[in-house]
Amino acid sequence: MDKAQAPLQAAARRAPASGSGSTLNFKQIFTQYKILALLVAIAVIWAFFSWKTDGGFTSARNLSNLMRQMSVTGILACGMVFVIIAGEIDLSVGSLLGLLGGAAAVLDVTHHLPLPLSMAIVLASGLLLGFVNGYLTAYAGIPSFIVGLGGMLAYRGIVLGITGGATIAPISPEFEQLGQAYLPPTFGIVLGVVLFALAAVLAVRQRANQVRHKLPVIALWRSLFRVALTGIVLAGFIATFNSYEGIPLPVLILLVLLGVFSYIAKQTVFGRRIYAVGSNMEATRLSGINVRAVKLWIFGLMGLMCALAGLINTARLAAGSPSAGTSGELDVIAACFIGGTSMRGGAGTVHGALVGALVMASLDNGMSMLDVDTYWQMIVKGAILTLAVWLDVATRSGRR
DSSP states (O other): TTTHHHHHHHHHHHHHOOOOOOOOOOHHHHHHHHHHHHHHHHHHHHHHHHHTTTTTTTTTHHHHHHHHHHHHHHHHHHHHHHHHHTOOOOTTTHHHHHHHHHHHHHHHHHHHHOOOHHHHHHHHHHHHHHHHHHHHHHHHHOOOHHHHHHHHHHHHHHHHHHHTSSBBBOOOHHHHHHHHOOOOOOHHHHHHHHHHHHHHHHHHHHHHHHHHOOOOOOOHHHHHHHHHHHOOOOOOHHHHHHHHTOOEEEOOOOHHHHHHHHHHHHSSSSHHHHHHHOOHHHHHHHOOOOOHHHHHHHHHHHHHHHHHHHHHHHHHTTSSSSTTTTTTHEEEEEEEHHTTTTSSSSSSEEEEHHHHHHHHHHHHHHHHHHTHHHHHHHHHHHHHHHHHHHHHHHHHHHOE
């Protein structure tokens, strides 16, 4: 057994098992039903905006646009959730997205490079810059907050330099397809069936692993309810997308990343080490794990996600904008905290972060449709971020 997994398993054995006869308090209820509570909150948000827009918010066209908009934040959240679980933070992701998206536009419009070559250069650059952030944090000993703050300023300055402060357009039609293409309806149906089957298999496998390792096991009806709810949500979204033009390509990319990053977090040694580093970095180091290398790769993945999000954002807008990604880091960090990632590190899930990203995108989209003043939009999102962190502190106090 991986030494890094021992502290996590010990903590899980100390946790009260559901159905043990003890009375659930607010902390336990919130922790167990966190994602369900977020889904209910999303339903309330959608119902409110649908009412205020006479159904326009929940139209198939707007929901399709909403999911494409959310995909950029969601891609960044896939990387950011690992960074926060490890006890670090990266404030440069919005500026890095803008830099790499702008660079992609320059390579496409100015230098006319083939799309595969442009994408390879941008993705490699993102991975490299992520490693730079990771090296400065893990090996040079600079706090990640300062590294991210410096990167936020430096990357924004570089993108202004390479674009001359002007929008770079028009990009090639092939590039546009990356952010604007739709999948055929038949593909959407097949994808929905595959995802539902995968969710069921993972639920069975998780339950079997919990029994085998003598960890607390949730009630069977709750497992069945989660799988059924997943099927209902998938069916609803597939039907909605197919009633418009099909599943947007960025949404498919996001779903693939959800599967990949969830697998890394739950099924790999590297994933267990991320949680171990965030839970107790010193104990993890003393157990023989190279904590610095873990952090280096986490930031490398974050840079890679910035590159991919920058490509999709530029393709979605059909132009490279020097202001792209402005304040994007705040939306991503808020999405992770709303989705249950602990600000103290050591806890969080990829799917929770994506649900948080959907909350933030829904608020942005709905308030924009209602023509809410920008300052009110900032106030609302700031209040929700504060509430999410408060709930994290309230539900985790005394447990670590």
